[in-house]
Amino acid sequence: MIYIVIISVLAALIILIRFYFLKKEIQRITQQLNQLNKKATSKKIDLTFYDKDLENLAKKINEQIDLTNQATVEKRRTKIELKQAIANISHDIRTPMTSILGYIQLLESEEISPEKKMEYLVIIKSGALRLKVLLEDFFELSVIESTDYPMKIENIKLNKLLFDVLIGFYEEFKHAQIEPSINIPKEEIFIMADSSAVKRVIENLISNAIKHSSGNITIHLDKSLSTVQLTIMNPAQQLNEKDLILLFDRFYKADQTRTRKGAGLGLFIAKSLMVKMNGNLSAELKGNQLLMKCEWKD
Template sequence: MLIVTIVLGAAACLFAILYGLQVSQTRRLMQKLRQLNNEERSQLVTMSFPSKLNQELVIEINRLIHAKEQMARSYQWNEKKFHQGISNISHDMRTPLTAILGYLHMLNQGKVTHQEQANYLRIVEKRARSLHRLIADFYDLSRLDEGEYALESTLIDVNEIGLNLLAEVYDDFEASGFQVEASLPPAAPKVVADANAVHRVIENVLQNAKKHGKNKLLVDSKVESGSIVMSFSNGSEVITKQELSHVFDRSYTTSSSRTNDSTGLGLSICKTLLSQMGHNIKADYAEGIFTITIFWNIESEEYNNEEAKSK
């Protein structure tokens, strides 16, 4: 009887100890959870002698802590990009507006010659067009984000659109000191895309080359691995790997391009439009040459039927 009493007493003591540990661990976990809710940054939860149940709970709490910290870092990064974007937008809008107001003030003074007046009006028109294009870019990006940019998929000859646009800007490129060479075969397969969006994409790439490029522009198109690979290569100042990784970011421009009437939105619009149409784009830089390459997917039903007939 005495032995039974001793055993029961020992068991009761052991139970009390284990219960006390359980209560202590649970309180500690509750404290960590309160810290997690009240602090911006929390340490991972650890326990000296966790039970199996508490160990699983600790793992889940630590996963929650990791997720919270990742969300906080992501929020801070997005907040930084947002403020930088606002700063860039303000700069891009202020620059042409300041020029327009300045030249209009000089014109209103009535102290300029007819030649100066004509020159000032040309500058005002150029800056006004720049501002209009900037506002249009912001509007289009907003529509793309909201899914309100209507895209009508049809079979499009992207090389024909490229040739027509290149013909329109050829004289402007030559006047800016570019040597232009193009190879856009007229018999290339058609791709499934929206005609207006294709026009916008190629136009933006050409504008980007004219604004930031120099010396030469090489435009090439070839069929390769189920795609029309269309490349635009131009002479360029040195572009670092970091700058290259951001060329499709919104409102991103190098510091030097900020003096070159740049909005930093053109290539971002290109990437968004191409992605929504099922195509792709990338940027490369090597030995003074900057290249934008568009991959137009030609795996359309018509193309597949034509391939089958040729075989």
């Protein structure tokens, strides 16, 4: 009987000792969390008393700390990006606006000839059109990034849509003295996507290729067992791997000195639309050739 009492006392003592250390460890974890909340430290939770359930709790808390840190970094990055975007928007709008106002002042002079007036009007019209494109890009960006952006996903014939878009670029190809190499299979290729969004993606990619190509452009449509791929390739000697990483960022321009009709939003808009359609848009350099690849799951 005495042995049972001794064993019971020892068991109770062990339980009390364990409870005491668990309580102390919980208090220690609470202190660490308070330090984290006060931003006095960025150190994760560590344990001095090991218990399976306590370890799982600490693990989950540390995972949440990682998520919070990632969110903080992302928030800081977004804030910096927003400031840069505002600066870029201001600069991109101010440039044509300043030019337009300057030439309007010149037109007010009674000393200029009719020929000069016509020249200035052409410049003003060009600036106004550039401003229109900029504002349309900014508006489209705000619409695309909204959570309720409408997408009408349906079965569309990519061959016909691509052919129709290419016909619309005939004059631009001719003006740029570019004869594109086009490879579109005769067999019908269908994808599940939004037709207007796909058209916008193709237009942006072709426009980008025409603006920056130093030679001819290759357009290739292909279907594999699992995907449909549209590739647009053009020479791009000015690009490097660093540019490639940033190519789909908002307002990024590989050549900052070049006069552009847009604000560097074309590729970002194309990428955003592809993501919304559960597709993918990627870029790679093959020698001095820039290859843009659109992929849809078959």
